[in-house]
Amino acid sequence: MPPCPNTSLPIPDDDRYRTVKTHPGLPDPGPLCGRLAASAAPVERELAALLAAPALDAGQLDRLQRYQRKVDVAPRVATAYDETLRKPLSDRAIGDDGHLALAWLFLRAAIGCEGGGAATGPRLRWLNAAFKALDRVPAPPPAGPREPLHEALETAAVGLLPSP
Amino acid sequence: MKPLPLTILASEGPMLRAYLGVLRQRGWRPERIVLMVDERDRAHGRPVAPWLPSSLRRSWATKVQDLRMNHWAREFHGRHGHWCRPWLVRLAQRYGLDAGVFDTFIEPPSFARHAGQVDALLVDGLSDRRLAEHLRGLPRPTTLLFTGGGMVPAALLALPELRLIHVHPGVLPHVRGADGLLWSLLLRGSPGATAFYMDAGLDTGAILFGADLPVPPLPESWSGLAPEMAYRLLYAFVDPLLRAVLLGRWLDGLPTLGPGALHELPAQAQGAGEGETYHFMHPRLRRLVFDRLARLDEAAGATVPR
Numbered sequence: 001m002p003p004c005p006n007t008s009l010p011i012p013d014d015d016r017y018r019t020v021k022t023h024p025g026l027p028d029p030g031p032l033c034g035r036l037a038a039s040a041a042p043v044e045r046e047l048a049a050l051l052a053a054p055a056l057d058a059g060q061l062d063r064l065q066r067y068q069r070k071v072d073v074a075p076r077v078a079t080a081y082d083e084t085l086r087k088p089l090s091d092r093a094i095g096d097d098g099h100l101a102l103a104w105l106f107l108r109a110a111i112g113c114e115g116g117g118a119a120t121g122p123r124l125r126w127l128n129a130a131f132k133a134l135d136r137v138p139a140p141p142p143a144g145p146r147e148p149l150h151e152a153l154e155t156a157a158v159g160l161l162p163s164p
Numbered sequence: 165m166k167p168l169p170l171t172i173l174a175s176e177g178p179m180l181r182a183y184l185g186v187l188r189q190r191g192w193r194p195e196r197i198v199l200m201v202d203e204r205d206r207a208h209g210r211p212v213a214p215w216l217p218s219s220l221r222r223s224w225a226t227k228v229q230d231l232r233m234n235h236w237a238r239e240f241h242g243r244h245g246h247w248c249r250p251w252l253v254r255l256a257q258r259y260g261l262d263a264g265v266f267d268t269f270i271e272p273p274s275f276a277r278h279a280g281q282v283d284a285l286l287v288d289g290l291s292d293r294r295l296a297e298h299l300r301g302l303p304r305p306t307t308l309l310f311t312g313g314g315m316v317p318a319a320l321l322a323l324p325e326l327r328l329i330h331v332h333p334g335v336l337p338h339v340r341g342a343d344g345l346l347w348s349l350l351l352r353g354s355p356g357a358t359a360f361y362m363d364a365g366l367d368t369g370a371i372l373f374g375a376d377l378p379v380p381p382l383p384e385s386w387s388g389l390a391p392e393m394a395y396r397l398l399y400a401f402v403d404p405l406l407r408a409v410l411l412g413r414w415l416d417g418l419p420t421l422g423p424g425a426l427h428e429l430p431a432q433a434q435g436a437g438e439g440e441t442y443h444f445m446h447p448r449l450r451r452l453v454f455d456r457l458a459r460l461d462e463a464a465g466a467t468v469p470r
Contacts, residue, residue: 072443121338121351121440124449131446153448161452162351 026111027148029104035097041079043094047101056109064105068129071102071136099136103149106130110156120162127156165193168415169423171302172279173328174199175312176226177233178269182404183311183411184278185268189261190412194309196302197279200295201225203286206232222286230273236400237269244385248397251383255401258381259409266401291317299323307426309411310362318364327427328362331407335374336360337439340367345403346453347442353460354379355402357410361431366441370431373414377406382461386454391447394454 029051036048047067050060066085070077076093094102110126113119130153137146168187174180174197187194201222205212212225240248253263275282287295290312296319299306304325310316316328334344335356341347348355358374360367380402383389389397415421418429445453 069443121347121442124350125440125442128443128446128449131448135446157448157452161456162353 026104026108027152029101032097032100032104036101039095039097041090041092041094041098043077043079043081044098044101047094047098047105050105051101061109064109067102068106068126071106071129071133077102096137099133100146100149103130103133103137103153106133107149107153107156110160117162120160123160127153127160131157166191166421167280168192168194169307169421169425170194170329171196171198171306171308173299173308173310173312174275175310176200176202176229176273177311178237178400178404179313179407180311181234181237181269181271182265182408183309184275185265186261186405186408186412187415188268188278189265190416192412192415194279196281196283197275198298198302198308199226199273199275199282199284200290200312201284201286202229203288218286222284225286226273226284234270236396237266240397240400241266241270247383247385251381252401254381255405258378259405261405261409265405269401269404290320296320296323299326302326305424305427307424315364315366316362321362321364325427329359329372329426330362330367330369331357331359331411332367333357333403333407334367335376336367336371337434339442340439341441342443343445344442345398345406346445346450349379349457349460350445350449350453352376353456355406357406359411359414368434370433372429372431373410373417375410375413377409379457379460379464380406381464382457386458386461391451391454395450 033048033051036044036051039045039048046063050056050064053060056064063085067077070085077098078088078090079092079094079098080089081087082089106126107130110123110130113123113126115122134146134150134153139146165188172180172183172194176199203211203221203225205228212228213221216224241252249263252266256263256265283298285295285298299308299320300323306326308326308328310328310330320326321328332340332344333355334340334348335352336358339347339351339356345355354376355378356374356376358367359372360369360374361372363369383397386394418425
């Protein structure tokens with residue numbers, strides 16, 4: 001899979017868990033990061049850190065791919081896992097904020113995926129998972145950037161599509 | 165009919181029906197069908213008629229799974245026949261077949277005319293030890309065509325002198341995983357399929373034969389179909405037909421098919437880092453595929469007479 005260094009993606013402000021600058025094509029996640037950072041769920045706190053990261057290193061990208069797989073094939077993303085993200089340590093699923101963060105992170109990965117035409121598959125795979133993550137957030141949302149995120153996904157879906 | 169040294173490990177549904185229909189049209193007769201009969205009703209997961217004696221229960225469960233798994237083919241062919249049947253004629257023609265191939269999709273579950281022997285087993289999934297025991301008792305070496313979806317348990321793959329072939333609806337290693345037809349159309353602009361020896365991974369086994377295939381024609385009513393109906397239509401007819409067409413082309417291209425001929429064919433191993441695995445496609449992306457398919461059909465319609 002081509003690397004997705006996301007080097008031009010959001011840079012945190014001085015309070016890294018309060019504000020995340022947006023990237024063209026990405027809506028502002030607003031206070032999402034701060035709320036997740038204060039969550040009791042380890043997975044939600046990890047998502048806050050990923051949201052705040054200016055770029056994902058190989059390890060972070062690998063973990064995000066594991067979350068992508070859970071959104072794609074598992075009935076739920078649990079609030080806690082073992083270190084390898086294989087075994088759930090909780091029966092509870094992450095909340096709406098967690099799913100919003102996943103959708104946002106997947107979209108960021110889709111937009112930031114480098115590799116030209118060869119990256120079309122990985123881009124669309126990220127985008128596919130972003131749509132699925134957003135589906136797990138009820139509309140209208142209790143809070144958070146669901147609608148702007150949905151619009152951004154729609155735009156990306158058309159923009160990332162390979163030419164016929 | 166030419167004897168085909170292949171046992172069909174049959175999971176009821178359009179894929180099985182497509183293989184049987186295409187093989188029959190091309191003059192192949194598999195040596196055996198091992199029909200897996202679900203002892204649980206797929207609609208709700210409860211056992212089918214557990215109070216019946218086993219032979220009656222198997223017969224009843226065969227009918228139940230036929231109704232469940234072939235519902236949409238019959239629904240389109242019957243209730244929507246006014247547009248579906250003319251389309252099926254064009255669909256068969258596109259792949260060099262007679263439309264009679266689709267009769268196999270809707271006929272009752274009586275498979276004796278398709279194979280030298282039919283073994284029907286009441287089982288609870290692929291992990292059921294009754295299935296492993298039955299396969300262990302087959303003559304060796306045995307080559308099976310797996311007509312279901314998903315992963316095959318390692319215990320079955322490890323049975324000595326037994327190999328499983330599967331046809332994946334995508335060109336491997338490029339498009340692995342679920343919804344291969346849709347991902348192929350989206351990413352490669354055409355469908356494709358690949359026959360391979362199964363291993364413990366998901367679509368990672370050694371490749372026997374793979375090819376891109378012509379874009380299927382669409383029914384006149386395509387633009388008026390609700391997205392979920394369009395999806396069902398593709399999976400009732402197109403996806404299974406493409407797999408069967410690929411299988412038929414591959415078999416036709418093999419030089420001789422004596423006993424055991426399919427067991428040790430040269431096959432190309434897939435590299436560890438090669439390819440992409442995709443998961444079920446979100447309905448939003450599906451709609452993009454349907455639109456793309458309509459454009460491709462329109463372009464093909466300019467050159468192919470309807």
